[in-house]
Structures are given as structure tokens and as C-alpha cells.
Amino acid sequence: MKKHRTRSTRLGTSRLLAVVLAFGLIVAACASDDDDDAEEAPAATEAMAEESMDESMDDEAMDDDMDEAMDDDMDESMDDSMDDAMMDLSGTKVTVFGPESSEEEAGAMQDALDVFAAATGIEIVYTGARDFSDQINAQAAGGNPPDIAVFPQPGKVGDFAAENWILAVPDEVQAAIGAQWPAGTLDTVTFGGTLYGVPNKTDLKSIVWYNTSIFESGGYAIPQTLEELQGLMIQMLGDGVTPWCVGIESGPATGWTFTDWMEDLVLRIHDENIYDQWVAGEIKFADPRIVLVAQQTLDIWNTPGMVYASGGSIAATPFGDNGEPLVAGDCAMHRQASFYAAFLPEGTSVGPGQDVDVFYFPALGVKGNRPVLTAGTYVSAFRNAPEVWAVMAYMGSAEYAEVRQSAQAARKGGGQSGFLSANLDQDLSVYNDLERSFVEILQTASPARFDGSDLMPAAVGAGTFWTEGTSAVNGDKSIAEAFAAIDASWPQ
Amino acid sequence: MGALGGALIGVVIAIGASTALFFGANWLFDLAVDRWRTFLATSGALVGALIGAVIAGNDVAGGPLWLWAAVCAVVGAAAGIAASLLGTPSKSSRTRLSERGRLVTFLGPSLLFAALGLVIPLIRSIYLSLLDSRAAEWVGLANYGEILTNPNSLDLSGWTEIFTSRLFYAALVLIAVGLGIGMAVGRRRGRTMEALPGSIGPIAIGLFVLSFAVFTTLRGTVINNLWWVVVVTGLSTALGLAAAVLADGVRGESVAKSLIFLPMAISFVGAGIIWRFMYIARPPQKPQTGFLNAIWVWLGSLRPRTGGAWVAVLILALATVLLAGLCAFGVRRRQTAFAIGAAVTAIPVLWLIYRFLGPGLGGSVPGPTGEPIAGTILFLQEAPFNNVWLMVVLIWIQTGFAMVILSAAIKAVPSELIEAARVDGATERQTFWNVIIPTIIPTITVVATTLIVLVMKVYDIVKVMTAGNFGTQVIANEMWQKAFTELNFGLGSALAVVLFLAVVPAMAFNIRRTQRADA
């Protein structure tokens, strides 16, 4: 392998000393790595980005890969019609790094990749780390990136593209998966007209989990509009029922529940155009329209009797801890994303007529639209190689979604898998009823908007929007003070 | 098993190679004194092999690495022999060379690692701190300016409130009491001021309380860091020393020390979870699952109405009478420390009785119907004392650190010294204060200095427990967020440099003082 010369480390000291150290340690290094597969040698990223773009891919081979990978009926084609291009990839290795790290989710991800690995002979290893978001920064900046990273924040895909750390998705891959996803899905990770990511997973955020027995005994109807929801909340207050469970604590990410509420309400009280401008930084946080939404959110939360917070206060309550009180009847509703079923106490049944059911977080009746807030992950590549693109294309495919969904549901022992994909070509029969209804909302949403805090620059979206928002929720700062601080932190 | 074998072989080879390098180098410098020619030839060969490797490694010319190294080694050896033919230096200069060389073998590895792993990154950080967030453009001291002008880092606006806080007056009273006792005893012994536990104790506690008065009114990241340093360093060192002394020679010493040491063995991930379980609060109508809030709410539910509660008050009152008696006894026998100890112990007991009969002992607030209901403490959210609750976590961990080092130092105090003091008729207390403490002072300095530095750099606890929210941000966590989460290397590096510069003077001062004491 050709050595890349990088100037990234400024070592001014005597080269002699460095080489002495090197000699002393190389022996140990080689020996202790005996068992680590020393083959993969991720080159320094800068050099890689420069050079790899020059190397033209073997287009023919690429096309064949994609045809193969995209074949709708994988199981049939796998066994018999393995052509030469496919065979070429066996023996290669692809590493995938992402934020999903629990035994069930990372395991299901690996299961799904194993299916493709068995078919192609590519060794695919998925590694999930809890603090992926910080680590992928360090690994990319330090020149030790994985082959593929799974980004939950499209904004970060943009940052990485600007740094030339990730590679543009080749047209063949884009052509193969583009049509499989709802319109606009790829726009989220298209920067300057170039696509940098492939959609991998989708979450539905605009839903409300509710305690069915409270609704039944109180005779409450599922609200169809935001106005009805407002009325329902007041009705519940009068009946002595606590309408909401809210908690925004989430370790280093404390505050994201607040940002979700705000985003959902910006889409409803205003519209998607204002939402887009706000997310892009064209409308400031201090803008009266945005302040109004925050004020409305906090007015609901701060109304006495309106919110049950199992940790003593909203800011002190881990968002996951609200599952138990929702089932126990301490509150009637909990606005949280589609993966929340996993946080409900063991043995809780979910679905129509069960312990807990779900309704769509309604929109303003006077507007008559049906906005949906989504989230999800995108995969991006750090290494330019046919096997990497083959895996990328697979991770955006319907086959991947189906295998992953089945594997994850199996690993969770039935019930809710927590995995959704908005892929249009997938066979929806692998989903259970509730999750299928989520997918249908995702596929038909209009307008659908990606979680705004994940699109904003990291300094805001994973920084001040969380921290200053938390200050406002906790009453440490006024909304005006907090939002002025967010605006000040927006990178120029 | 393959993995285990490979890993262990690697470890053995690494350690073996380092040992061989060390003894080889020493052998080489032994040669310099007695066998000058062999020394020159060997060093020539080594230097040659190195140059050969550099040439081959840089593709200056073709050929395999081993060949270049071998050829250059032979050339180097020949050059060495040729040099030795020019004449042999005097024995004394050869010895001096050998000594120099040995210094290099002793210091070299440490200096090399420190240079590569610490000095170069430090210089890089200083450089990056003068650039913008993408390390592209020169911005001068703008990053430092941003740190100092950001109200989140330093907010001195509330300074006048220091003088109206209760803590401030409590501190003044304590300091006055300490000074008063010191002067009273001093006059009796013909000095202006006497340093004894009865006077130093209240003054020290008073200063500690005074620091709380300051740190709770002035806010910001920088202030938080200073607060951490004062509280955690002070308490960890003091408690570690206390544990080391109290456990020394006691039956069950190793059990006691192991249990105090246990927190050090638990990872930060575990510690974060532990203290979440300690601090968590639940709504009043639910049973508390957090240990501290459970106790707090239970105390709040105690009312002086039941018979049992009156018995408790009675016992407390008896204890007060007993303490008063002891105090009188001490005064009569001119055992000042004894009297003060009893009097001081009586204060919290009296306070307990007052709380019990009056506002209640623990968490209890009037509910909507006027009936008292449980009142919880949101340990991590209620500023500014949430900082203290975070510090408790680090104190819990670091006391074991201080204890182990100080215990080793106490055990290393020569028994002859202690025996000699005993023979001279010193009491155990005098032995402790006049023999043991002076002997281990350098170690206390080491522990305190290390803790200051370690506490200045604290970030994991804050990151895990509050993420810097609710006014608990510290410099190192902010640095992490800027540099790693937001990829703002300019500001992140500037914060690192600030942190470094803030600690270095204290360190250098401490080390210099120890050096003087040694000399």
C-alpha cells in the first residue's frame, strides 16, 4: 500500500529521537496486534479524500454490484445468480460505526449486515458506541475513520462533507436507492447539489402515547385537531387528571425533548416554510414567531396540574422514566417518538384497545394540513471502494429494512421492534400492526420535516438549543435570555 | 485463548524490549570508561543502523530496510574504530561521558514520552487557540476574549450579595471565635496568638464557609472550577488523612481501608449511575427511590406529636446536658480542647432539637389542602448547591486516593522516631502532631497538589450527571463540548490553555517549596 504523506502532525523535534522510540515500540506493536486484523489500514483522511476521488471506479463492476444488491428478491438471486463482479468482493472487509449500541439494536443491525455478507463474501463488522457523536468527530479529525458511519444528525453529514471527510455518493448508488424513499428524504443530506448520505432508518416523532383506560373511563375522544387537544387538556385538568408526562433529562443530550416539542409546534402553529428558514438560521430564535412557540410550550408545561414529572421537575426527569407513570395512570399522554415502546414497563401491551395506544399529534384544524416530524439515520462513506458502496446501497435498501425489522422484533421477543424504515419498496407485512401504521404515516406525510435540531449546526443543534432550552424550562433563564444566547452561539 | 495468548505475548515482548534497551544502554556506557574502542564501534554501528533505517524508510533510495541498516551499521562501526585511532580521551572525560550517558538512560524514556504525548500537544494547543474554530485563520487572542467576556464563564454581578448572605456572617463568627480562643490561650502562655486545634479549627472552618459565601454569589464556569478545587481538594485530603490515621493499626484495618477505597475501583460510568440512584427525586405522592430523598422525606414526616418522638427529644436534651457537663469538666481541668470539643458538639444537637420542635427535620412542605406533604430536594437541579452535590461524588472517589498514599507515608515514618518521642514522654496526640504530621507533610503536599490538578481537570462527573446544565458547567467539560462535540478547535484549545495556565503557578510553587525544604 502506498504511504500517504500527511502534514497533519507537526513534529518539530529531532527525527532521531522519534525513530529510536519507533524502533523500541514497533516490536511490541506488531506482537500485541497479532490477533487484531491488521489488514485494514485506514489511510489518513485528507490524503484519501484527495486521491480517492481521482481514482475512477470500475463503473461496470459498480453497476453489476448495484444490480445485484438492489435485486428486489434477494433470497432467490443470492444462491444462483452470483456473477463475477459479485465474487470479486469476497474477502474484502467493511467496517460500520454507529450510535445504536444495545445488544438488541446493534445485534439486529449486525444480523441484517450478515445477510448481505453471506451473499457477497464481504466481511462486514458493525460497531455501536454510546458516544458515537463525539467519537466520530475525533476519529475523522484524527485520521482513523471507519469505512461507513451511521449518522443520526444530517447536519453533521453536512459538516463532514464540508471538511471533505466523507465521500459523495456515486450516481449508481443514488439511482439505485433514490426512488425507494419518499420525496425529500435525500434532500436532507444533499449539500451543494451533491448527495453525501444514504437513508438507513426512520423514526416518527409526531405521535402521542396515551393511557387507554384513562381515555375510556373519562370518556375522552382522540383529538383530531390541535384545538381539540387543547380542549382535551382543559377537560382533563377539570377532571383532576394530569394530562401530560414530560421529562427532558437525557444525560449529555438533556434538552432534546424540549426541542422536539418546539419543532412539532413550529410546524403546526406556523408552517414548513418558516420551519425551514428557522432551521437554516434565516429566522432567528429571538424572532417573535419562534419565541411564541417556546412560550406556548412552556405555558402548557408550567400550568399547575398539567404535567407529571416522575423526577420531581421536568428538567430533572429522564425522558425514559415517564413510561411507568403513563402506564400507572399518573398522566394520560406522553408525546414521544416511535421508539418509545421500549421504555414502557415490561409486559405493557401496546396498540388499539391495549394498555397504551398512540395517536397522531394533531395539526391546527383551521389549516387542514398534516405535518409530521421525523428523524432517522443516514450512512456515509469514508473509503472509496466497491465493497463500501455495495454495503452503502444495501443499507438503504428495502431488503435491509425487512431483515432488520424482523431481526430486531425477534431479538426483542416480539412486540414493538423499535425499528422503522420509510423505504417505499419494503414489504410491510414484516411489521406488526402498530409499527405498520407508523410507517404508513411516514410514507404519506405531507409535509414531513426532519428533526430541526439535528439539521442545525452542532454548536446549536447539539449544543445551545439543548442547554439554553433546558435553562428556560428549568426557569433559570427567561425565554428571551436563553434564545438570545442561542442566536449568539450560531456559527457565522 | 488465542486472543489472550497474543495479547500477553505482546505485553511480555514490550516489557522485555524496554528492559533490554535499558540494560543494553547501561552496558554500552560501561564500555565507554574501560573499552573506548569497542564503545565507539558499537555506538557507531547503532547510529549507522538508525540512519540506514531512516534512509530506507523515506524511500531515499531503493533496497530493503534490513540491507540499508546492516550496511550503514558496518560503515558506522568502521567510522567508530577509525575515530578511536585518532586517540583516546582522558579517563576523567570518559567517565564524565559515561555519567552523562547514564543520565540519558535514566531520564530519556520519560522525557521522550512526555515530549511526544504532552509537550507537543501543548504547543499545538497554544497555536490552535490563536486560530479560528476551523483552525484556518489567525484570530489572535479573540478566543481568550470570548472566554472572559462570556457571562456563562464569569459573572461577578452579584458580588454585593456576599455581604448579605448568612454564610458570610457564620464565617465571620467562626473566624472571630478561633481568633479569640487563640489569643486567649496565647496571652496565658505569653504569646499574641497560639496555634492549637481549638483556634485553628474554627478559623479553617470559617474560611471554608467564607469560600462558600463567595462561590455561591459569584457564578460562572471559572468560579465553579475554583469552588471544586477548594472543596474537593480540602475535604478529600482531610478525610483521606483522617481515614489513614484512624485506620492505622485498628483491628479490621484492611477491611475499612478497602471499603473506603472501593469507589476508586468503580468506573465513572458506574459512579454516575450510583449517584443518580442517590440523588433521584420522585413526586411527593410516590415513594422516594433516591436514598437521600428517602431519608429527607422520612425525617420530614417525623412530628413531635407521637410518644416516640418525645422520647427522641428527651434523649437529645439529655445529650445536651451531658455535653454541657463535659464542657464544665474541661474548663475546670483546664483542658481547653476538651471543653471546646464538647461545646461544639452541643451546637448541632441543639439545632436538631430546634428543627424537630420547630420547622421540622427534613423535607416537608404544606400541600394543597394545608396538610404537610413530602418535599424533595432536586439535588442536581437546584443551583448553586447542586455543584456541591456533584463535588460529593468526586470526594467519595478521591478520598480513597488520598488515604492510600497518606497511609503508605504514615507507615513509612521510622518507628525509631516514634519510639524516641514516646521515651521523651510525649502523649499519643503530641506524637501525632509533632512527629508524624511533620514527617508526612511533603506527602500531604503531593496529595493536595495532585488533587488540585485533578479537580481542575474534572469533567466526567459533570458530563454524566448534569451535562453542565443548571449552572454546573466546568472548564474541562466546556472544552470537551467545544472541541469534540462542536469541532471548534480554537475555543476548545483556548480553554485548555486557560486551564493549564491556571494550575501551573500553584504546582510550581508547591514543588519549589518542597525542593527548598529538601535542600
Add this chain to the structure above:
Amino acid sequence: MSTVTASSPGPAAGGGRGAGGAIERVDRTGKLIYGFLRRIPTWVLWLMVIVWSIPASSLFLNSFRTRDAQRNSGWWESFNEGGWTLANYSEVLGTEQTGGLARALVNSFAIAIPATVIPVAIAAMAAYAFAWIKFRGREWLFIVFVSLLALPNQVALLPLLQLYAGGAHWTIPGTEFTLTLFPDFDLAGSATAVWLTHTAFALPFAVFLLHNYISSLPGELFEAARIDGADHVTIFWRLVVPLSVPALAAFTIFQFLWTWNDYLVAITMIGSNGEAWPATIRIASLAGEFGLREHVLSAGAFVQAGVPLIVFFALQRFFVRGLLAGSVKS
């Protein structure tokens, strides 16, 4: 109980034998009170031990409880409720990702052992040199060296990762020629990169601590040895190392458990190569995104803490020996 109290020279209230003369003259009640007071230091110690043990024992009890039980009632309730389960432990021990927990524990050893032994060795040498080899600028070099302790380690992570991932290269200004200052050994992603980093980070503290001890050793001993013709290597090996065992043991304990429990350095240097991850990262990752399965970390913390505790127990006996070593002095 007499052995317990006789040797506790505590500074606590009322303790000590200073009142000895007075005591003989007071009545039996006084003696009782005095005996009670004399034991206070021991009582204070055990009170402290209890306070220190509560947090960890709460986690220990919770590690045998389900997530819902952990959330709904305090750990002390588990004595009434029962419902103990080993599910958390089986989830931690049974993880299948990237080679499972066994592989991760092996990696932890492969990192922690060299990251402890090598710094101890080279720091002891440096501490000896700073203490007993005279050279110009010694004091200032020592201050500069130990001051590096104040450097936040995080700032060194990225430069070191770049060094391991790509080596260090320098293009000589004005020429096309690039010189390799540090070859690319492909260390990033391996345990080696982690312990090399730990070694660098550990040195300032190690030298500081060991220097404090080694410089307090009696100089006459070394003078005598030098007159007998011993060189520095002999003195270091035959005198300094044996006499410094308590300090070496203390540092070994800390360095081992810091490196064993380290998360940040390991994940930065290893990154996405999960097969080289030590147990800390493997276990922490089980919590999953959004802390979905955070309750298993209670069991993970104890699996993780086992080895450092064994090391502590094994090395603790050297502290008692320190007494003997110290008495060699005069």
C-alpha cells in the same frame, strides 16, 4: 477492644492520654465516659466506612433487580419485595457483539498491564535521576516535567491519534522531499496505541509521587554504596527499588485501575475497531442509544470493578512492609 483503641492516635474530640493524670482522680462515671470517648476515633472510622459503602452497596443491590423494580422502589425495599434476578449479569456476561465480554476483558489486560508496568519502571528511573543524579538545571527540568500534570489530557488525544494513524511527516520547505519523522505503524485502533498514550499521560504524576518518596530515602546509604564502587544502575536496582516498594505499590494500584477503568483514551485511540475495545467501552455500550438499557450497567459496574479490587488486595500488604523498609533508614 483494648487493641483497637490503644493505637489510634486520633485528633478527635476528647481523645488522647493528655487527661491521664486527671482521670485517676475522677469517679467511675468519669471513667466510663472517658472510655467511651477514647473509642470515638474508631467509631468515627467505622461510621465513615458505612457512609462510604452505602452508595456502592445500593448499586450492588440494584444490580440484581429488574429495570422496572429499580425505577419504582428504592433498593432498600428489595429486602421486602424480593424478586432478585441475575438477568442483568447474564446480559453483561452474555453480550455477543465484537467478540463478547471475554474478548473485551482480555483487551483490558492487554492495555492495563503494559500501561502500568512501563510507566512505573521508567518513572522510577526518572525519579531516581531527578533525586540523586546531579546535573545542571535539574530542579527546573523537574518543575517543568511535573507541571505537565496540569495539561488537560483531552488536548493530547487528537494529535496522538493522528500520529498513530498516519505517522508524522514533514516536507522540507522549498523542496519536494517529505521526511518521515515517525513512521506509520498502523497503531490506531490497537491496544498498543492506548497503552502508549497512557504511558505518556501517567509520567508526570508517577515521577512526582515517586520522586517525593525516593528523594526522602537516606542519602548516606547511596554515598556509602558509591564509595564501594556501585554505579547508578546497581544503586537503583539493589537499593532504591527495594526501599521504594510502598510507593511503587501505591502508584501501581492507581495506575492499574485508572487504565483499567479508562474509557476516553481507549475509545479515542481504538475508535470503531470494536474487537480491540476494553471492557469499559463494551459494557458502557450495552446501555444503548438514549440509555435504553442503562439498568444493566449496574451489573456491568461490578463486573468491571472485580479486577481492580483484586489488585488492591494483592498489593495492600506492601504498605505494611513499608514500615520495615522505612526502618532500614537509620
